[in-house]
Amino acid sequence: MIATLSEIAKLVEGELLGSPDIKISGVSNIDEAKGGSPSGGGSLSVRGSSSGESSTQGKEQIVVVVNPKCLSQVIHASAVIIPEDADDSHLPAIRVKNPKLALALLLNLFYPQEKPTPSIHPSSIIAADAQLGRDVTIYPHVVVDKGAIIGDSVILYPFVYVGKAAQIGDETIIHSQTTIYADTIIGKKVIIHAGCAIGADGFGYVKVDETHHKIPQTGNVIIEDRIEIGANTTIDRATMGSTIIGNGTKIDNLVQIGHNVKIGKNCILVAQVAIGGSAIIEDGVIIAGKGAVSDHVTVGHHSIVGAKSGVMKDISPRSMVSGFPARPYRDELKQKACIEKLPGLFKEIKGIKERLKT
Structure with a gap:
């Protein structure tokens, strides 16, 4: 060119x-x-x-x-x-x-990306009642289970599993070794990188007499349009209802999203972020690497959560927080500045105490 x-x-x-x-x-x-x-x-x-x-x-x-x-x-x-x-x-x-x-x-x-010639590899396993759109590309050893719907121009790379009654929207690309569990709904122009698990059971148990009893996870996951999900990310199905990822959101590698989480539009989740069950991440939020949001917490729209921060309570819109527990960014800087002064203050107080003794 x-x-x-x-x-x-x-x-x-x-x-x-x-x-x-x-x-x-x-x-x-x-x-x-x-x-x-x-x-x-x-x-x-x-x-x-x-x-x-x-x-x-x-x-x-x-x-x-x-x-x-x-x-x-x-x-x-x-x-x-x-x-x-x-x-x-x-x-x-x-x-x-x-x-x-x-x-x-x-x-x-x-450097335009090469588009594969639409084809279905003979080693793939496709259920008789699965629906395939036009111009799909299905690589070796892909499994498309009963009742699944695959949209037009979808690309499924080797060893992808699409579960029962799952839906994959037009022009979506799913890379190797990814598992799309039953009933998951994925929108149009989504990119899912290798090794992801979308729709696994949420982490739900009830403790009775020192025994943990599993709570059935009967919901699903909805991935809306134009979303990109990094390698080895996991998004759990809802206990009831849906775990939802909003249009245009970008998720990095190794991110964990719990059951019943609602993530808004155009959010950014950087590597190793963890979102607890039923948390709400509103539109335009950025969560930096290793940031964590506790269950049932709401992060207001267009907020920024700093790296390695732990959000333990609701955050109002357009906030910038950092630290553990997460607090306003400037407050966190002030606290760190005070902590750095502690050795000098300790030495000064020790000197004062010694002088008072004499």
Whole structure:
């Protein structure tokens, strides 16, 4: 794939600074563009050529610069994408409002994902009453159980299991070794990465005389549209009713979501987050890595929960909390600052006590 700088500027809706006829064939790694020196995190590192091979000379390559401070270090590139607040570039450039969005558009342009030819592998097992849409791709050893419904253009990679009466929406992709339990409903354009378990029993027991009796989990899981779920994430079915993940939410690897949880639209859950049963995560919430939300707690819309935080009570909308138990972010910083001063204060008090004795 080759595109001119003017074509790229139109694609990313940016301001072109330089010759419009420069040809670009790929997006270069920032380390390569700087001659192999460490990037320091100032740009975005991706494949160096349209073939996926490195290109240390930057021939016909464009570099996406996020941090304007790194712009002067870019040497081996034909052009750069720069943020609006960057100084004028020594290379042909396209000035954009959002460099990361420009990167996403460029990667789709130069490295489009190959779509498999629709087919059903003979080793797959598909129930007689299962319904398959148009142009589905079913890889080896996939199992589609009784009454399941598979939408149009769905891709099921090897060893995927789709349980009884489960529904998979159009253009959804489910990667290898994923289990979709019975009655689960998955929307359109969902991506589920390898090793996920969607719809396993929720963790529900009642204790009687030192014995834990299992509470049947009779509900299901509903995954709405345009959701991405990272590898080895687990989402439990509801005890009764549904565990629900809202439109556009993105879930990282190794996340645990308990039974009857309700997650709103366009949320972000980073790796190793754990959500207790019946918690409510409203729209636009971000929970950083290893954050935990206790059962029956509500996190208000557009709140941010810091890494390794433990949310033990309801959080009002647009809050920013951190720590364990989670508290307002500024309060947490003040507490940490006080804790750091404790050794000095202890030494000072000890000195005062010794002087009083004399």
